[in-house]
Amino acid sequence: MNLWLLLLILAGAYLVAVIENWVVTGRLRLLAPLLAGIALLGRESLVPRLPDRLLFETAPPLLLAAAILSMAVLPLAPGTVLVDLATGALFVNAALAYVMVAVVMAGWGPDAAYAMIGGWRFLGQLVAYSMLIVMPITAVAMRAQSLVTTAIVSSQAPLPNAVAQPLGFLLFFLAAMAVAFLPPFDLPTASDLADGVFGEYTGARLAILRLARLVLVLSLATAVTVFYLGGWLGPLLPPAFWTIVKTLAVAAVMLLGGRYLPRTRSDHLLEWSWKLGIPLALVNIFWVGITLLVVQR
Amino acid sequence: MTVQAGALALFGLAALWFGMAVFRTHSMVRSAFSLLTTMAALGGMFLAMQAEFLGVLQLMMMATEMAIMAIFMMMYMMDPGGLGQMEMTHQKRLSLLAGIVGGLAGLALAVASAWGPVASRVPNPARQTHDLGIELLGRSMLIFETAGVSILVAMIAATTVVISRRHE
Numbered sequence: 424m425n426l427w428l429l430l431l432i433l434a435g436a437y438l439v440a441v442i443e444n445w446v447v448t449g450r451l452r453l454l455a456p457l458l459a460g461i462a463l464l465g466r467e468s469l470v471p472r473l474p475d476r477l478l479f480e481t482a483p484p485l486l487l488a489a490a491i492l493s494m495a496v497l498p499l500a501p502g503t504v505l506v507d508l509a510t511g512a513l514f515v516n517a518a519l520a521y522v523m524v525a526v527v528m529a530g531w532g533p534d535a536a537y538a539m540i541g542g543w544r545f546l547g548q549l550v551a552y553s554m555l556i557v558m559p560i561t562a563v564a565m566r567a568q569s570l571v572t573t574a575i576v577s578s579q580a581p582l583p584n585a586v587a588q589p590l591g592f593l594l595f596f597l598a599a600m601a602v603a604f605l606p607p608f609d610l611p612t613a614s615d616l617a618d619g620v621f622g623e624y625t626g627a628r629l630a631i632l633r634l635a636r637l638v639l640v641l642s643l644a645t646a647v648t649v650f651y652l653g654g655w656l657g658p659l660l661p662p663a664f665w666t667i668v669k670t671l672a673v674a675a676v677m678l679l680g681g682r683y684l685p686r687t688r689s690d691h692l693l694e695w696s697w698k699l700g701i702p703l704a705l706v707n708i709f710w711v712g713i714t715l716l717v718v719q720r
Numbered sequence: 721m722t723v724q725a726g727a728l729a730l731f732g733l734a735a736l737w738f739g740m741a742v743f744r745t746h747s748m749v750r751s752a753f754s755l756l757t758t759m760a761a762l763g764g765m766f767l768a769m770q771a772e773f774l775g776v777l778q779l780m781m782m783a784t785e786m787a788i789m790a791i792f793m794m795m796y797m798m799d800p801g802g803l804g805q806m807e808m809t810h811q812k813r814l815s816l817l818a819g820i821v822g823g824l825a826g827l828a829l830a831v832a833s834a835w836g837p838v839a840s841r842v843p844n845p846a847r848q849t850h851d852l853g854i855e856l857l858g859r860s861m862l863i864f865e866t867a868g869v870s871i872l873v874a875m876i877a878a879t880t881v882v883i884s885r886r887h888e
Binding site: 477549 | 749
């Protein structure tokens with residue numbers, strides 16, 4: 424079953440690529456990501472002059488591994504999950520932390536100024552988004568009384584968390600976009616840095632980085648689905664269908680939303696998240712605590 | 721049990737190896753990432769010992785902390801990439817002596833301590849998380865709160881110092 428789930432993750436990443444292509448070009452082309460992938464693999468994979476070879480080579484597979492690991496604990500349907508950990512919600516955080524490590528490595532590795540600035544930018548971005556990932560998940564775990572991701576989905580049977588904790592939902596959604604460095608939070612790969620951390624990679628290495636980014640978007644969309652949209656819960660149709668539909672819808676909104684917003688500045692992002700985001704996340708935790716203690720009892 | 725002991729030994733050796741690598745490179749970034757790998761290997765040791773919550777927490781916290789440390793090491797060192805082969809060590813004899821004495825003291829402590837009986841039964845991971853929560857909110861609360869408040873005070877103090885300097 425695990426192999427099938429891994430293949431499903433790849434298929435999901437492909438669909439995310441189709442959606443991304445659709446959003447960017449305005450045309451729905453089902454074969455476009457496949458052709459782009461083949462073209463990338465056919466190109467020479469250049470190594471820049473004087474790279475930190477170890478970090479340069481480690482970054483692409485590490486990013487892919489982190490994205491797959493964060494996805495591994497998120498359930499598709501009851502009992503259908505790659506790894507059902509008792510600390511699943513925490514594990515998602517742990518895996519996502521290595522996204523930043525991989526991006527910083529990709530920034531430092533090539534010995535190129537723009538890539539390096541992109542890498543450090545993402546470290547600053549982490550300081551902005553990390554609390555807004557952890558704190559909303561805390562509130563979600565509070566409601567479920569568990570860190571097990573399947574229990575979190577089951578806890579939403581009466582009411583999805585997106586309705587019960589709208590503030591947490593909004594913060595987590597935005598923070599998830601920042602983790603996947605999607606527009607308007609695409610600071611590490613921004614055009615003003617000529618693609619930043621991705622700029623010095625070509626050929627197969629770039630193909631792995633792009634695939635990793637797609638799996639990351641898929642993983643974060645699944646996380647939003649599992650933590651806030653009731654995961655597999657839905658009427659009539661099979662549970663897995665609901666998870667897939669909701670995940671792809673979230674991915675589409677993530678990919679589409681940012682395109683209509685100007686790119687944020689690093690300092691603005693930090694200011695908003697620390698002066699506004701974290702107080703709101705605290706309010707969310709208080710809100711959930713109060714509703715748990717007073718309303719649901 | 722044998723697989724578990726093997727995994728524990730493997731992660732332990734990896735932690736030691738990367739711990740040494742921290743000091744064997746001139747690049748600050750490599751040094752920071754080596755330390756991160758050491759800490760991640762310690763997380764692996766927790767997982768091998770079936771302490772799931774602690775293992776995952778270690779993996780999560782250290783990735784962020786070590787990367788932030790890397791940027792400070794970059795900012796404050798004169799040769800952060802190590803390309804200049806700049807010598808950044810000093811007081812070598814004293815360091816060597818302190819290292820040997822500290823290492824032997826740690827080893828003696830590990831060997832001489834009465835560790836108590838080996839746990840024959842491990843509570844399930846969910847139970848461990850629950851027990852840890854109760855521990856943190858009970859007996860150990862004062863320690864953690866003291867540490868937390870101290871760190872907060874230090875952060876506020878550091879920020880105040882920086883802000884007042886900027887106005888000068």
